Amino acid sequence: MDMLNPYCGVERDARGVARLTICNAGSLNIFNSTVIAGVRSGLETLAKELDIRALVITGQGDKSMIGGADIKEMATLDQKSAERFITGLRDLCEAVRAFPNPTIARMPGWCLGGGLEFAAACDFRVAAADAKFAMPEVKVGIPSVIHAALLPRLIGWGRARWLVMTAATIDAPTALAWGLVDVVAGEAGLDPAVEGVVGMLLECAPQALRAQKALLRQWEELPLKESVDLSIGVFGQSYLTGEPQRLMQAFAARKTKA
Numbered sequence: 001m002d003m004l005n006p007y008c009g010v011e012r013d014a015r016g017v018a019r020l021t022i023c024n025a026g027s028l029n030i031f032n033s034t035v036i037a038g039v040r041s042g043l044e045t046l047a048k049e050l051d052i053r054a055l056v057i058t059g060q061g062d063k064s065m066i067g068g069a070d071i072k073e074m075a076t077l078d079q080k081s082a083e084r085f086i087t088g089l090r091d092l093c094e095a096v097r098a099f100p101n102p103t104i105a106r107m108p109g110w111c112l113g114g115g116l117e118f119a120a121a122c123d124f125r126v127a128a129a130d131a132k133f134a135m136p137e138v139k140v141g142i143p144s145v146i147h148a149a150l151l152p153r154l155i156g157w158g159r160a161r162w163l164v165m166t167a168a169t170i171d172a173p174t175a176l177a178w179g180l181v182d183v184v185a186g187e188a189g190l191d192p193a194v195e196g197v198v199g200m201l202l203e204c205a206p207q208a209l210r211a212q213k214a215l216l217r218q219w220e221e222l223p224l225k226e227s228v229d230l231s232i233g234v235f236g237q238s239y240l241t242g243e244p245q246r247l248m249q250a251f252a253a254r255k256t257k258a
Helices: 033-046 079-097 114-121 148-154 157-166 171-178 190-202 206-221 222-238 243-257
Strands: 003-006 008-012 019-022 056-057 103-109 110-112 124-127 132-134
Touching: 003 033, 008 033, 019 033, 033 079, 056 190, 079 114, 079 132, 079 148, 103 114, 103 190, 124 171, 124 190, 132 171, 148 157, 148 222, 206 222, 206 243
Parallel strands: 019 056, 056 103, 103 124, 110 132
Antiparallel strands: 003 008, 008 019
């Protein structure tokens, strides 16, 4: 594994798949200010690598991808330092949300609070069968903020309200039924389940996927008519990559032979 910094390691394969591992953050991979800054730096470095087609994000070990934010650090904060801390976590979540290629959260064990906000900012979430999820902030005197705002878009207002206002823990089958995760691993295990998602992404045109991810992010924030109109130019620009001509001609040739 190539260490980008003390908190971020990366492995790359010949297919263009990178695996970013959160390192040296304790047994549950807890986000303190230093880890947050390190992971953000790692993501921003990888975002510049044009040959990456998909990014898998995981933590060291199988207790958690990210257990949550560091309660010990947060207990020492005042208003100004609390805002600095949460701004750093916001910027990290935005770094993964803005990553130009598809991102897959590999989610074993526990995923709580800030860890779940980070996972929500990824494109896809693949969970172990025994994974557990919660937003427990209100139990320790703070509201769920920043990218918890993505939860109503993922699971609806009622279920998001349930998570952030009751601090209830849900299991992987419930998370799948709610739409919080996309895949729950079967008997073969978590890594084959992640690989299944990677395989589907690799069957798609790389430049088209990058354009689709950028569009989806804009669609989240724009009114419907602006979203529709914006798409026209993006559609036309896709022909500058050569992907539509090459792939459509190959498809037509296969149909002719059939």
